Amino acid sequence: MMIRFLLSAATLALALPVPVQAQGTSGVQQPQAAVDRFARARDNYVALRDGRRAVSELTPEELEDVLELDRRLRGNMPDDRSPKQQCIDNEVRSVGGRPSQLAWRVIAMKCRD
Template identity: 45%
Template sequence: MKRIWRMAAVAAVLAIGPFGSDGARAETPAERAWRNYEQLRSGAKKPSDLSDVERREIMALLQRMRKDRDADRRTPRQRCIDEEIEREGGSPSDLAMRVIDLKCSQR
């Protein structure tokens, strides 16, 4: 569910775009990709219903979703702690953990 909200936010940010001749805002490629993606997931559309452009837009959306999912969300301090624990063999002593905490406290 969190991923859906994140992608909706991405689509909203990317939605700032041109207006149609009637004054209504035109659908952006990101919005169209999200709409088509949701319709594919719900079964309302089949891949064969999409144009080549729409398929490319969905592929770009899926790549973006994978990139967001795979991003390292740890803080620099937590990355430092994790790296130091790994260097210690995975189970540092209490004293080693205090040293690691001190070493990584400035990040």
């Protein structure tokens, strides 16, 4: 699992453009806000993975950034989630990432094996 994460991180480093401060008219330029969002998404991704944060603690923008980072990290890797986990992920995403207790019960019923 850790090896796959490291490989994914290496893939991400190659896939994402290197941030360059705006100095002149040549080269790739990114606003500082985009760099900050990437850094925040990376920190949130690691905190979620380590269990230091919950998905419900993220703002909608942070959740979208983490999901985009996860998509990029997975890259060409096959989706090895079980059909049940895929269902749960899709249902959680459909309610905005913050299901209520009732929504969790509905999701559990929808995504039974």
